[in-house]
Amino acid sequence: MQSQTGRLRTPSIHTRTVLVGASLFALSTGLAQFLTDTPAWRFDSPVQYDSDFAVAVGLCWTLFQLAVHRKAQRERERWLMASGAMLLLGAIQATDLLVSSGLIHDDWLLDLPLWMAVATLVHAVLRRGRERPWVAMLWRAGVLLQTVFMLCDLCQGCSLPTWSISAEDIASLAEWSELLAIESYVMAFVLLGRAASSPAMSTRRRPLATGAEARRVYERGHLFQKAIYPPLRLAFYPGVRSVLLVATSIGLVVAIGPAVRRAAGRSLVGQFVDLLVLGLRHGFDPLAYYFQELYRPGRRAEAATYLTRHETKNGLLHLLNALRPAPDAVNEMKDKLRFAARCRHAGLPVPRTLLACDEAGVAWQAAPSDFDRDLFLKPRSGRGARGASMFERVGPLRYRTPDGDTLDLDALVERAGARGHHAPLIVQPRLHNHAELADLADQSLVTVRVLTCLDAQDQPVVTHGLLRILSKLEPGWQRQDEYGIPIDLASGQLGPIRSDRLARCADLYTHHPVKGQPVAGRALATWPALKALAMAAHRTFPHRILVGWDLASTVDGPVLLEGNINLDVMFPQRVHRQGFADSPLGPLLQHHLATLARAYDVD
Structure with missing residues (x-):
């Protein structure tokens, strides 16, 4: 015809x-x-x-x-x-x-x-x-x-x-x-x-919200790349995912349902129906239903505005950030040494690396006298604080380990070399929090996650900011929570605190959950400098579309720690209690999703 x-x-x-x-x-x-x-x-x-x-x-x-x-x-x-x-x-x-x-x-x-x-x-x-x-x-x-x-x-x-x-x-x-x-x-x-x-x-009658559009492009473009969430390839075979989704929904209702019923009044049957409708009909991640509090009255309809880990972790963000040709054959943000070298060349403040250890041995990058301070050891290719250790200086070139032992510099280097033989790592000076954040932690560094996304003119735009407090780096707290605090983009004012623990998905704190001092309502004087550093970092890596930057406000000024291109989308939306579609990121993501859809021939 x-x-x-x-x-x-x-x-x-x-x-x-x-x-x-x-x-x-x-x-x-x-x-x-x-x-x-x-x-x-x-x-x-x-x-x-x-x-x-x-x-x-x-x-x-x-x-x-x-x-x-x-x-x-x-x-x-x-x-x-x-x-x-x-x-x-x-x-x-x-x-x-x-x-x-x-x-x-x-x-x-x-x-x-x-x-x-x-x-x-x-x-x-x-x-x-x-x-x-x-x-x-x-x-x-x-x-x-x-x-x-x-x-x-x-x-x-x-x-x-x-x-x-x-x-x-x-x-x-x-x-x-x-x-x-x-x-x-x-x-x-x-x-x-x-x-x-x-x-x-x-031709659709009306455009989908950003979250629903992301899932549509991911499914119809067959953008699955690697089994990361969950890390099991079998879970992505036809029919298996539906079975796992039903089983996960049952488990979540049993584990979290009673607490949610008490907090929001949603019955266990109602929660289970919500999970099945959102999961089987719309491909929505069951965990996101609880993390984003969609069980509250009238909020289930907002699911279309939220992105979830299912589509983003397993391929969507990787391919979105691969739309532009990269100058390097490898992910320069995954390797902390390569990332720091690029940033130093651009004049961006990054932590100094004192020692690098891998299967080839130990590479000294500073004189022994530069080690006479608190030190921080972390994987060269790790994310966040996973696998990190802090060594507190207790005397000249002597350190207390996380388990309470005391080491001299030679023993510390020997231990780092043994660990680095199996998984490459680096040793850096410990950074100390700026005075306006010092009371939010005892030993750990309070980090600031800033999301930036390119606009239609390829200029970076700051879309989200949040403080992150890692309880697992605080031995005295006896907790494993990561606490997030939203930052108002214009004023730098802090909002209420939320935990990343599923069991506390309904909890909201205006005061520090461990130390007790008021947090919501504070304003960060260093926020404009942190935003400027995130913008400068994205200009240094202009081939990346969406990046989550980890920064620190230290006694010596803002410092860039790392960039994440396969970032977790769940926590920023939870902390801000708002789907990406309703945030400044929504229109920018819609533009890039349209480009991705054309690249993969999605109608």
């Missing part, structure tokens, strides 16, 4: 028309088979002829779609796989001729791998069926009928006297199930091609 401009267009076919037409085709086949004396298992029966006809129709349709989408790479690849599936179905039909001509005795061993290959190819083509229920349903029906065919084909020559089923009946059932399986796959392809190409389907 051609449009008035001469371009090939897929005809507009209503779903009901496809389903009714396929039903009439099956009924006419049944009537023809009823009126003939030829058994259905014969290669010259109406069932066999109509199976061949269905394969021919499916092949013509997929080749037509291949021509329609010849200039769209991803669609072209999908319809090339669909054509391959139809050719394999044709090969399966051809094996019947080999049996009837006596060239082979049984085609079951030949049909089995061919049918498995067909099911795999069809599933790869129909991965968008989640937004088109009939497509997914037809694929499942095809797999079920295909299984029936293979079982009956295996049993050909046998009979089931207990049920009074003859070997001929089993052979006929095999051919009928084969026809219906082929017809199911062909209908799925027709509905998918009609839906993918119809202008009415490709």
Whole structure:
């Protein structure tokens, strides 16, 4: 079919028309088979002829779609796989001729791998069926009928006297199930091609909120890169994720539900229904439901405004930050030495590295006298405080370890070298908090997470700021919480404190949860300098689109600690109690998601 401009267009076919037409085709086949004396298992029966006809129709349709989408790479690849599936179905039909001509005795061993290959190819083509229920349903029906065919084909020559089923009946059932399986796959392809190409389907009536749009692009663009959340590849196979989602929802309701019911009045059944609706229908992470307090009255509808770890950690942020070519072949932000070198070259303040240890040995980068201070040891490629240790100076070149032992410099270097042989690490001077933050921690460094994103003119914009207090670096607190405090972008004023612990998802603190002093309402005098440093850092790495910068306000001024391109989106939204769609980041992300969608041929 051609449009008035001469371009090939897929005809507009209503779903009901496809389903009714396929039903009439099956009924006419049944009537023809009823009126003939030829058994259905014969290669010259109406069932066999109509199976061949269905394969021919499916092949013509997929080749037509291949021509329609010849200039769209991803669609072209999908319809090339669909054509391959139809050719394999044709090969399966051809094996019947080999049996009837006596060239082979049984085609079951030949049909089995061919049918498995067909099911795999069809599933790869129909991965968008989640937004088109009939497509997914037809694929499942095809797999079920295909299984029936293979079982009956295996049993050909046998009979089931207990049920009074003859070997001929089993052979006929095999051919009928084969026809219906082929017809199911062909209908799925027709509905998918009609839906993918119809202008009415490709143009949404209104744009989705940023969170929902991110999940749409991630799913329809097949942007999965690596199993990070959860770190199990099996969890991303079709059907497994749905089972895990239901199981996770049950576990969360049992563990957290009673506390949420007391805090917000949402019943356990209501929470479970919310989790299933958001998870199964919208692909929303169950943990985010509790972390973002969507159980509170009227807040479930806000789920579309939130991004979750499922889409961001497993591929979306990685590919978003890879849209622009990088000057280095490696992630320069993952390697703290490489990152610090780039920052120093740009004139940005970063912590000094005194020692670097890896499998090659110990590399001194400062004189021994520079070690006569509190020291901080951390992985060279780690994130946050994971694997970090603090060594407190208790005398000239002597240190107290986190477990209470005392070491001299030589013993400390020996210990660092042993650890660095297994996982590279660095030793830096311990930084001390600025006076306006000093009362928020006893020993640890209070860090400031600043999110920046490029705008349409490729200029960085600060979209979020929050203080982070890590309890696990405070031995006297006996807690593992990370506390977050929102920072008003204009005034630098602090808001209420929230914890990252799931058990405290409903808790809000205006005072320090351990030390007790008031926090909400304070204003950071150093906030303008911290914002300026984050902007300067993003200009140093202009090929990155969205970055979470970790900075510190120290007694010597603002210091840049690290940059995160696969940042956690959950905590900033929780701390600000606002989805990214309703924040300054929302319009910027929408712009870049549109670019990502075009890059991966998502309509």
